[in-house]
Amino acid sequence: MRIGPHAIEPKVILAPMAGVTDKPFRLLCKQLGAGLAVSEMTTSDPRFWNTAKSLHRMDHVGEPDPVSVQIAGTVPEIMAEAARFNVDHGAQLIDINMGCPAKKVCNAWAGSALMREPALVTRIVEAVVKAVDVPVTLKIRTGWDADHRNAPEIARIAEDAGIAALAVHGRTRDQQYNGAAEYETIAAIKAMLKIPVIANGDIDSPRKARQVLDATGCDAVMIGRAAQGRPWIFGRIAHYLATGEELPEPSPAEVRDVLLGHLHALHAFYGEDMGVRIARKHLGWYAKDRPENAAFRAVVNRAQSAMEQLRLTREYFDALAAGVAPELLEAA
Template identity: 45%
Template sequence: MISLDPPVLLAPMAGITDLPFRQLVASFGAGLVVSEMVASQEMVQAKAGMREKAELGFGVARTAVQLAGREAHWMAEAARMVEANGARIIDINMGCPAKRVTSGLSGSALMRDPDHALSLIEAVVGAVSVPVTLKTRLGWDDDMLNAPELARRAEEAGIAMVTIHGRTRCQFYKGAADWAAIRAVRDAVTIPVIANGDITDGATAARALQLSGAAGVMVGRGAQGRPWVLSQIAAQLAGTPRPAAPEGQALADLVAGHYQAVLSFYGAGLGVKVARKHLGWFMDGAATPAPLRREVLTASDAAQVLRLLPGAFDGSGERAAA
């Protein structure tokens, strides 16, 4: 059984939803946080970098690892591996639109071959005892909107929940997510359906739920630089007071803590580079003056970055809407 309390989930995002970021989001409250996509064969064969992507904070509730692949054997083996290491939920990626993924017949390319997609689902479900979920798009393109049928067959195969990004693969991230189109998936299954795409605040979440009839929402890019936004969305959906976003010294302390967690996770050399995108997003929200922003993002010494952070969030720039 998958908890949807609150019914606001963190989307898997390549290069973003690593363990430090997921832990930060979870500290504010989330129904579920999902790892960045992990290539199943590379995971089993211990390719460099795959372990870090799948690192879960083993044994932590409300956390999932997302697997991608095109061969049932490797998908099943990877699922067994991450379950043995403490994964509470396994998510199958059939929604990634990136050419490097779809050209290998993984991600959303699987929506073009539902029979093969089902063979992967059956292999993973049969390999583990933890819940298995599925993330897809509406279809490959406007002529192949087969998410309802795929979801129905996935439920029959044992999938416990399905998340639908309200775009086709061929849309990538262009245009607007079609939340209303997700309703056809909701009507095709009895398991929970989660709406994903363009959900950034309480208003968009409420609208997505209204149009889709979904059981919850999944937030992706809207959480970049705003790890607290899931808790704000959850409060607005529940009709409870919206928690304030941290500002000033509280925000500087939060960013410094996340920065140090990234350095600890990746090591100082790589960590300084990995952390820069997060620092940039945090400073976007704080309207950090351009010269100071540049200094923070070009500093190669971690101690120097930590000295600069309080000034970057001291309120000299008006905060963007949280």
């Protein structure tokens, strides 16, 4: 699969997720097998480009090619300027957000709310594509609600405007993340377009990735929530797609080593205080399949320093690796 001049290999992509797909997580997912990692949503409003949050989101130094940055907004001219700004700061792909279902985004008529206004969609994608000399991609949902599944119409607008690849989440905006993703609309979109189409939604295992690719005919799959606490999912899917062989889930010792590396990266990127706070949600995701997860979170969330957070995490996974129940219930 190619997006403009960029070969995306393997064809397993990390979805943009606000508050999740920061630079440390993108680097980790690429290291563990993602063919492309899209940044968390960045605002198109230039008034916020110099805030601490935006500066972190726009930091792409040292990221492997291609660097994909997602922008969000509603005003074509401002979106075009945001695209130019991000390209000047390292973006090699620009992704337009028309898939986010969050209320605060949709209330501002951004994200998936834009699907209600095909004419505005046309103006935005045309303006962004014209503004930059790098490929522009688009992420959408199947529609606004069950009665308005207009993704095929939006997809046609996107291709005609010069969008280089399209990602489709198999739910409407009003479904949020509830119910099961439906792939029929994605398959119909893939059948009608010449540009690459990426399937997204409920892909949480190597076998499911294969099933979705077969059912939709898509060029790649995009993984979102299933990567939270499981960044090795990209390598497992890539291996299965290439060989038909399912790799085993990582051992507790392997999870420990990945997680400790992730924690070190978070502490270094954000500084100790913010890094410790941001790491807490990731710690919960890494331990979410363990019966003592709640007790682990109750203990490790008390950590106020990077050293303490690393020590508690190491002790927990060392116990699991040794086949010993972690001593957390009493501590909690």
